[in-house]
Amino acid sequence: MAALTKPPDAGVLGAFIAKLRNLGLDDAKELQPLLGLVKVKRGIIRGEDILSPYSSSKHLTVLLTGIACLYKRLEDGSRQICTFQYSGDFCDLHRHVLRNPDPGLAVGALSDCSVGTICYKDLDRALEQHPKLSLALWRSTMLEASIFRERLLHLSRRPALERVAHLLCEQLARRDAADISDAIIPLTQIDLADAAGLSVVHVNRTFQELRKLGVLSENGRAIEVVNRKELVDVAKFDPRYLDMPKLLFQWQVHIEGAVVD
Amino acid sequence: MAALTKPPDAGVLGAFIAKLRNLGLDDAKELQPLLGLVKVKRGIIRGEDILSPYSSSKHLTVLLTGIACLYKRLEDGSRQICTFQYSGDFCDLHRHVLRNPDPGLAVGALSDCSVGTICYKDLDRALEQHPKLSLALWRSTMLEASIFRERLLHLSRRPALERVAHLLCEQLARRDAADISDAIIPLTQIDLADAAGLSVVHVNRTFQELRKLGVLSENGRAIEVVNRKELVDVAKFDPRYLDMPKLLFQWQVHIEGAVVD
DNA sequence: CGTGCTGTTGAGGACGATCAATGACGGTGG
DNA sequence: CCACCGTCATTGATCGTCCTCAACAGCACG
Numbered sequence: 001m002a003a004l005t006k007p008p009d010a011g012v013l014g015a016f017i018a019k020l021r022n023l024g025l026d027d028a029k030e031l032q033p034l035l036g037l038v039k040v041k042r043g044i045i046r047g048e049d050i051l052s053p054y055s056s057s058k059h060l061t062v063l064l065t066g067i068a069c070l071y072k073r074l075e076d077g078s079r080q081i082c083t084f085q086y087s088g089d090f091c092d093l094h095r096h097v098l099r100n101p102d103p104g105l106a107v108g109a110l111s112d113c114s115v116g117t118i119c120y121k122d123l124d125r126a127l128e129q130h131p132k133l134s135l136a137l138w139r140s141t142m143l144e145a146s147i148f149r150e151r152l153l154h155l156s157r158r159p160a161l162e163r164v165a166h167l168l169c170e171q172l173a174r175r176d177a178a179d180i181s182d183a184i185i186p187l188t189q190i191d192l193a194d195a196a197g198l199s200v201v202h203v204n205r206t207f208q209e210l211r212k213l214g215v216l217s218e219n220g221r222a223i224e225v226v227n228r229k230e231l232v233d234v235a236k237f238d239p240r241y242l243d244m245p246k247l248l249f250q251w252q253v254h255i256e257g258a259v260v261d
Numbered sequence: 262m263a264a265l266t267k268p269p270d271a272g273v274l275g276a277f278i279a280k281l282r283n284l285g286l287d288d289a290k291e292l293q294p295l296l297g298l299v300k301v302k303r304g305i306i307r308g309e310d311i312l313s314p315y316s317s318s319k320h321l322t323v324l325l326t327g328i329a330c331l332y333k334r335l336e337d338g339s340r341q342i343c344t345f346q347y348s349g350d351f352c353d354l355h356r357h358v359l360r361n362p363d364p365g366l367a368v369g370a371l372s373d374c375s376v377g378t379i380c381y382k383d384l385d386r387a388l389e390q391h392p393k394l395s396l397a398l399w400r401s402t403m404l405e406a407s408i409f410r411e412r413l414l415h416l417s418r419r420p421a422l423e424r425v426a427h428l429l430c431e432q433l434a435r436r437d438a439a440d441i442s443d444a445i446i447p448l449t450q451i452d453l454a455d456a457a458g459l460s461v462v463h464v465n466r467t468f469q470e471l472r473k474l475g476v477l478s479e480n481g482r483a484i485e486v487v488n489r490k491e492l493v494d495v496a497k498f499d500p501r502y503l504d505m506p507k508l509l510f511q512w513q514v515h516i517e518g519a520v521v522d
Numbered sequence: 523c524g525t526g527c528t529g530t531t532g533a534g535g536a537c538g539a540t541c542a543a544t545g546a547c548g549g550t551g552g
Numbered sequence: 553c554c555a556c557c558g559t560c561a562t563t564g565a566t567c568g569t570c571c572t573c574a575a576c577a578g579c580a581c582g
Contacts, residue, residue: 197417
């Protein structure tokens with residue numbers, strides 16, 4: 001866990017800066033008003049909550065390193081993952097923007113994580129003075145809404161194979177956007193099941209099918225995609241909803257073929 | 262279709278004004294910069310698209326009267342409804358905020374509708390000058406994201422009865438927020454099926470069950486909820502995600518009881 | 523009085539959940 | 553070094569929910 005011991009220098013904010021650039025904040029003059037407000041906090045170890053349900057806070061939280069998930073716990077104790085979060089992502093914009101945010105929502109660390117915070121007061125002042133900053137965060141929310149919307153469509157009617165494949169595609173694309181190059185997706189089948197709305201058992205069987213199709217690596221339990229093109233085909237994945245112009249070219253080729261049908 | 266012939270007077274904007282108030286724009290001074298930009302357009306008849314897929318426009322669209330749906334059409338032609346829209350709702354904020362909005366998204370009229378438009382240029386200028394306006398629209402997007410998120414959770418694992426009940430609860434709450442008092446929900450079982458991710462046949466059987474439970478009216482095919490309390494119980498509906506403080510009291514009572522379990 | 527849309531009913535079958543048990547692996551403490 | 557434990561992955565068997573197909577009924581419309 002290097003992140004836990006790393007001093008709070010500028011380098012820790014790398015992913016956050018990249019995220020803000022993707023949101024349309026180009027030059028340093030636009031970035032600084034927000035970056036200057038970030039206080040780097042200590043890390044959170046895997047399994048802990050970054051933001052507990054039924055808690056409130058006076059500051060915004062930004063994920064700096066690691067993978068987290070936005071989730072809600074149901075009456076029976078089961079965990080429903082709404083979305084995964086990567087380095088650079090905002091954890092809890094909803095708590096700031098809404099006046100009565102859903103108190104049941106929580107953010108959990110799926111790997112060891114480190115986070116930064118921005119005090120609400122500072123943030124509000126910056127937003128008032130910088131319309132472009134305001135637009136960028138609005139856009140971030142819009143992007144999250146897009147992700148929810150797309151997952152909504154895929155959760156409702158698609159069979160398990162497509163659901164899981166689509167979920168993996170989304171993660172690959174977002175990892176690309178966050179400049180994560182590791183070939184292995186460090187999630188468990190349990191995590192995927194909670195996000196895909198499937199039982200762990202069935203996710204496992206789906207994985208075996210994906211391995212047979214040559215999409216996933218055969219060895220070990222690590223999740224490693226070895227054939228993106230096939231995965232995209234299986235998932236019928238169209239990345240346009242992610243609003244990532246820079247990444248489109250990597251995927252678009254396959255899409256054209258798939259859409260023609 | 263009174264809306265189609267009604268002259269473009271201020272009264273048509275009533276629902277829109279109510280919506281903006283709910284979003285935190287209190288006094289006329291904050292409302293006027295946006296209201297002044299709205300151009301009232303002619304109506305759309307049921308079944309037509311308010312916004313076609315793979316089209317683009319230079320203005321924002323606001324639903325003034327009627328019920329619409331944000332939807333996407335799949336390869337097989339089936340329609341997936343992401344959310345319903347009521348008078349006062351923005352139809353296509355995503356097209357304005359994102360630089361590469363998903364082109365497959367469309368808005369269809371589920372009843373006869375009338376809409377207004379706001380030119381992007383005018384809107385951008387207003388947003389730059391009025392941070393509060395910016396926040397209000399951001400909040401609107403956040404609210405939509407909340408709705409998607411909650412639907413995501415309910416679509417994935419809940420049985421049909423709960424899904425349909427929850428969907429109906431959401432519609433009742435949002436109709437309340439839009440000051441719609443008609444007891445009948447003017448949607449077809451087909452609409453509900455496309456939104457719930459169920460087959461029409463199964464929605465029909467679910468309706469019969471809801472009628473047996475005394476939740477829905479027995480007579481005719483109109484969808485009329487006659488027992489909200491029971492509906493909320495069946496749906497395990499918790500309205501807090503809708504961020505509507507004014508409406509909470511109507512529902513909260515039942516929730517407390519349900520949560521105690 | 524047809525035509526089209528919506529709602530209703532029945533039968534058969536597929537997909538995925540659940541339950542239960544076993545394996546594989548890493549970490550911990552003796 | 554090994555025994556133990558917890559977490560995650562895997563397998564088999566059974567069962568229930570919901571889909572699909574197909575047909576028909578009711579109603580509104582021209």
